[in-house]
Amino acid sequence: MRRLLIRSAAAAASLAVMLAATLPGTATAQSAAAPAASSSQAADAADAGTTANPAGTTAAANAASASNAAALSGPPAGFVAPVMPLPEDSNAQRAKSQPLNNAPFWRGVRESGVNAGISNLPGAEKGVLIQPFVQYPGSRHTNAGEAWRQVRNEWIIPYGGSLVVITLLALALFYFTRGPIGGHERHSGRLIERFTYFERAAHWANAIAFSVLAISGLVMAFGKFVLLPLTGHSLFGWLTYALKTGHNFAGPLFAVSLVIVFITFVRDNIPSRDDLNWLARGGGLFGGGEPPSGRFNAGEKIVFWGGVFALGIVVVGSGFVLDKLLPGLAYLRPDMQLAHMIHATAAVFMMCLFLGHIYLGTIGMKGAYRAMKTGYVDEGWAEEHHSLWADDVKAGRVPAQRSQRRPPPVLPAVAQPH
Numbered sequence: 001m002r003r004l005l006i007r008s009a010a011a012a013a014s015l016a017v018m019l020a021a022t023l024p025g026t027a028t029a030q031s032a033a034a035p036a037a038s039s040s041q042a043a044d045a046a047d048a049g050t051t052a053n054p055a056g057t058t059a060a061a062n063a064a065s066a067s068n069a070a071a072l073s074g075p076p077a078g079f080v081a082p083v084m085p086l087p088e089d090s091n092a093q094r095a096k097s098q099p100l101n102n103a104p105f106w107r108g109v110r111e112s113g114v115n116a117g118i119s120n121l122p123g124a125e126k127g128v129l130i131q132p133f134v135q136y137p138g139s140r141h142t143n144a145g146e147a148w149r150q151v152r153n154e155w156i157i158p159y160g161g162s163l164v165v166i167t168l169l170a171l172a173l174f175y176f177t178r179g180p181i182g183g184h185e186r187h188s189g190r191l192i193e194r195f196t197y198f199e200r201a202a203h204w205a206n207a208i209a210f211s212v213l214a215i216s217g218l219v220m221a222f223g224k225f226v227l228l229p230l231t232g233h234s235l236f237g238w239l240t241y242a243l244k245t246g247h248n249f250a251g252p253l254f255a256v257s258l259v260i261v262f263i264t265f266v267r268d269n270i271p272s273r274d275d276l277n278w279l280a281r282g283g284g285l286f287g288g289g290e291p292p293s294g295r296f297n298a299g300e301k302i303v304f305w306g307g308v309f310a311l312g313i314v315v316v317g318s319g320f321v322l323d324k325l326l327p328g329l330a331y332l333r334p335d336m337q338l339a340h341m342i343h344a345t346a347a348v349f350m351m352c353l354f355l356g357h358i359y360l361g362t363i364g365m366k367g368a369y370r371a372m373k374t375g376y377v378d379e380g381w382a383e384e385h386h387s388l389w390a391d392d393v394k395a396g397r398v399p400a401q402r403s404q405r406r407p408p409p410v411l412p413a414v415a416q417p418h
């Protein structure tokens with residue numbers, strides 16, 4: 001029992017010594033004398049029995065309090081405190097006074113949007129590492145780069161993506177509940193030229209360019225979430241690079257064909273009184289058959305003025321800025337951020353609008369696709385869908401054949417709905 005007490009006392013003592021040896025203050029003091037020696041002496045004393053060296057433990061305690069006193073009484077003699085950095089310190093001075101701690105430098109970087117610094121970056125704004133604070137619609141008040149990122153990632157991507165998906169789902173729902181429009185007409189066998197060769201060529205050049213732009217745009221915006229998990233990084237990298245390049249080239253082609261499509265079809269898209277009646281009856285969606293309309297009905301005119309004209313100008317204009325094709329612009333980051341937000345938002349609306357157009361122009365209306373493929377429709381089809389235009393043709397106010405090309409021999413009747 002006595003041995004146990006002696007041993008545990010000895011152990012406690014050596015523990016105390018060891019602890020003392022590891023404390024900084026004491027280390028400084030100890031290390032001044034002979035740091036290594038003291039801790040091993042204390043351990044020896046403890047092993048050999050405490051009574052052997054009570055001096056060791058008190059020496060360690062003394063050393064510890066001495067260094068605390070020294071610390072409290074200020075730096076050791078000969079210590080030169082570095083010069084306190086001043087706010088107006090230049091970088092060079094700061095490098096001396098507080099190397100690696102460049103508060104003025106980082107302050108300068110943060111404010112480089114207001115006071116541009118100097119950097120060896122290429123191109124414009126090389127002195128602006130962080131843009132000035134702005135608030136874009138939907139962003140918080142922060143530097144422009146972050147504000148743009150917030151608009152893109154918190155608004156355009158989630159809400160734009162949802163809108164495209166909702167449009168697709170709505171069209172699918174419509175198709176599977178109502179089925180394709182039309183197919184009730186009598187088949188007369190008499191053909192009317194609805195689109196000349198030139199009109200069809202302009203339309204399809206435009207439609208193909210638009211499809212390339214829409215698909216590559218969707219991959220650039222949403223590919224990371226949808227495609228990347230499937231393809232992996234390298235294939236996705238190549239794919240997006242190829243599509244981005246395709247996008248940059250298809251853009252100007254789309255712009256030219258859009259202008260041609262606008263000029264080609266504008267005459268028959270002038271709003272008329274009948275359009276109000278057509279809209280009031282929802283284009284016949286709520287029953288009672290299709291209301292009378294001219295060559296193009298009010299729905300097509302809305303796509304024309306809203307999609308081809310208005311959104312077309314915004315998407316192409318902002319696209320030209322992103323492609324750096326407009327003369328006289330500096331193409332600074334704020335210009336590109338603004339152009340991108342406008343471009344992406346308008347493109348989402350344009351895609352939703354033309355998804356509706358493409359639906360009606362393919363599976364959504366019987367015989368419509370054939371009109372833009374062959375250029376011809378049966379008189380019965382014209383009566384069912386564009387009765388005022390059919391009347392004009394029958395009355396001779398509009399020629400049934402406009403181009404010199406010979407019509408196709410016959411057009412089979414459009415399949416009747418079951």
Ligand code: HEM
Binds near residue numbers: 211304361
């Ligand atoms: C793959 C895509 C597309 C398909 C399948 C398609 C299909 C059609 C069809 C079938 C018609 C004839 C409708 C009728 O007889 O009244 C038509 C008309 C038309 N399309 Fe497209 N289209 C597509 C893309 C586009 C695009 C991207 C634009 C313009 C940006 C466009 C602009 C027009 C115009 C202006 C007309 C004439 C009708 C009007 O002026 O309102 N189309 N399209």
